[in-house]
Amino acid sequence: xxxxxxxxxxxxxxxxxxxxxxxxxxxxxxxxxxxxxxxxxxxxxxxxxxxxxxxxxxxxxxxxxxxxxxxxxxxxxxxxxxxxxxxxxxxxxxxxxxxxxxxxxxxxxxxxxxxxxxxxxxxxxxxxxxxxxxxxxxxxxxxxxxxxxxxxxxxxxxxxxxxxxxxxxxxxxxxxxxxxxxxxxxxxxxxxxxxxxxxxxxxxxxxxxxxxxxxxxxxxxxxxxxxxxxxxxxxxxxxxxxxxxxxxxxxxxxxxxxxxxxxxxxxxxxxxxxxxxxxxxxxxxxxxxxxxxxxxxxxxxxxxxxxxxxxxxxxxxxxxxxxxxxxxxxxxxxxxxxxxxxxxxxxxxxxxxxxxxxxxxxxxxxxxxxxxxxxxxxxxxxxxxxxxxxxxxxxxxxxxxxxxxxxxxxxxxxxxxxxxxxxxxxxxxxxxxxxxxxxxxxxxxxxxxxxxxxxxxxxxxxxxxxxxxxxxxxxxxxxxxxxxxxxxxxxxxxxxxxxxxxxxxxxxxxxxxxxxxxxxxxxxxxxxxxxxxxxxxxxxxxxxxxxxxxxxxxxxxxxxxxxxxxxxxxxxxxxxxxxxxxxxxxxxxxxxxxxx
Ligand code: BES
Ligand code: ZN
Numbered sequence: 356x357x358x359x360x361x362x363x364x365x366x367x368x369x370x371x372x373x374x375x376x377x378x379x380x381x382x383x384x385x386x387x388x389x390x391x392x393x394x395x396x397x398x399x400x401x402x403x404x405x406x407x408x409x410x411x412x413x414x415x416x417x418x419x420x421x422x423x424x425x426x427x428x429x430x431x432x433x434x435x436x437x438x439x440x441x442x443x444x445x446x447x448x449x450x451x452x453x454x455x456x457x458x459x460x461x462x463x464x465x466x467x468x469x470x471x472x473x474x475x476x477x478x479x480x481x482x483x484x485x486x487x488x489x490x491x492x493x494x495x496x497x498x499x500x501x502x503x504x505x506x507x508x509x510x511x512x513x514x515x516x517x518x519x520x521x522x523x524x525x526x527x528x529x530x531x532x533x534x535x536x537x538x539x540x541x542x543x544x545x546x547x548x549x550x551x552x553x554x555x556x557x558x559x560x561x562x563x564x565x566x567x568x569x570x571x572x573x574x575x576x577x578x579x580x581x582x583x584x585x586x587x588x589x590x591x592x593x594x595x596x597x598x599x600x601x602x603x604x605x606x607x608x609x610x611x612x613x614x615x616x617x618x619x620x621x622x623x624x625x626x627x628x629x630x631x632x633x634x635x636x637x638x639x640x641x642x643x644x645x646x647x648x649x650x651x652x653x654x655x656x657x658x659x660x661x662x663x664x665x666x667x668x669x670x671x672x673x674x675x676x677x678x679x680x681x682x683x684x685x686x687x688x689x690x691x692x693x694x695x696x697x698x699x700x701x702x703x704x705x706x707x708x709x710x711x712x713x714x715x716x717x718x719x720x721x722x723x724x725x726x727x728x729x730x731x732x733x734x735x736x737x738x739x740x741x742x743x744x745x746x747x748x749x750x751x752x753x754x755x756x757x758x759x760x761x762x763x764x765x766x767x768x769x770x771x772x773x774x775x776x777x778x779x780x781x782x783x784x785x786x787x788x789x790x791x792x793x794x795x796x797x798x799x800x801x802x803x804x805x806x807x808x809x810x811x812x813x814x815x816x817x818x819x820x821x822x823x824x825x826x827x828x829x830x831x832x833x834x835x836x837x838x839x840x841x842x843x844x845x846x847x848x849x850x851x852x853x854x855x856x857x858x859x860x861x862x863x864x865x866x867x868x869x870x871x872x873x874x875x876x877x878x879x880x881x882x883x884x885x886x887x888x889x890x891x892x893x894x895x896x897x898x899x900x901x902x903x904x905x906x907x908x909x910x911x912x913x914x915x916x917x918x919x920x921x922x923x924x925x926x927x928x929x930x931x932x933x934x935x936x937x938x939x940x941x942x943x944x945x946x947x948x949x950x951x
Contacts, residue, residue, distance in 0.1 A: 360657040361717040363497035364438040370400035377506040389455035392492040401445035407489035407496035409436030410457030462487030472570045478554035485721040488546040498545035499764045506538040519550035519619035550619035569607035595648040611898035613932040618646030628868040635834035645671035654764040658721040662712040666733010686805030696731035710794040713767040736790040815843030841873040853883040879909040895927045898935040907942040
């Protein structure tokens, strides 16, 4: 069978689940969720039904009246997991599957109390994108399917549960010392947006439709950092149309969260490294918020069309930031993005097939193909179309696009057909097929000009010939300007230059992790010993993959930093998320062998 999604066993010709109910019991000691997933079909149906599972132990499958449904768990495939094959009797309205998760479920990270900020209670969070929802529950785990969901989640007191859904309150649980939290998600979403977190969590109200949730010791700082969110939501609505998800809450996770943010509907998940103290990293919130339109409303049909989620969202994020802060600031964001794009292109090779926007990931783990390319190349493709037709026409097009495809999932080809329908002649004009189907970056990529960028680039280029910013000049830079400058400095500097840089720009003491990590990347690449304690501190505390990759990579340059990397990894890797562990491991595998 030719799969409609290279990463799922789900077959659209079979009965399709429209609603899923989870009855979950969260067991921290066993590191398992056990319970029931009840799949209600769009229309009562029957015949074969293939669901995605990974690591799940299935106990039984029954219909609405408790009659057993025959099932078989097929052999494990490395990326996909195990197909759960059901034979559903005709006219069946729903199936109820009793099961439990594996302690090594990739979609779940179980944290010990020591790995939390408060140190008193364990914590659990999920990360289902791209294909890990199947490690939480048996599902049609492809973004071309959408479900509404409900959940009853039993957790030990005094912990709370939150989900990417409306809270329906808490009640006493089935056993003493437990509480059951109820949820209802009325908007239909792809399975990768199902999300759960359990821990000691408090919240602060930011606006009538927004709260921030975090561990109690973090929640005040989080409320200050993200206090401007309502202005962002209102700005986004002005560009993309009404916010469709009622609430926009945010959850700040413990530092091992492997991403900067995850756009779980109604409850964006965020890394605590965004709490810089000066709101300088809230662009990540703009990004996750923008997904409420691009990604969550209009969804990529499979990971082969991932750029439709992320490229569109980077473009949308920068439109929001432009409306809030003006074009000069956003030109710097495009410049930061360009650096990330160039690094990724170098990492994969400019003619690698994964540098295409429309990919072919059959047989490839989407976590391994993950890079900035769909983000930045995709955003540039859209900005090119925007420039080609003019902003007013492009904005109208985007509104029509959201209207036409809302609550559906589409492919790159459907996107292109819609461009041809609404903006005739444009795809030829911008050479859309080259952007979508050819590797690398086409020569007609848009250029984002900015006076500040030119000045910073010239200053950084003069480093070797002795040009330096004055202390006053550097002190007047915004965090983004500082970052642009640091990114343009040589990757390896003499110790005296490192010392000067750290002292003049006050780098080691920065609360802004983008700046701190950029500095530590230079310091590590320079074998600069005074920075080692900070390097160890960051790599031990933080599991965000965006930071682990450059830091462990830079530490590969020198014998001493390679040894340090191995030592830190040995001590810290147990507390990394499995995806972060894999990233660090794959980087260190490319190190030169330890000298005898
Ligand atoms: N949806 C992504 C995170 C993701 C992508 C998780 C693919 C798993 C698989 C999220 O919206 C994202 O892009 N986060 C970025 C931040 C953003 C500002 C570019 C991140 O985590 O760095
Ligand atoms: Zn994103």
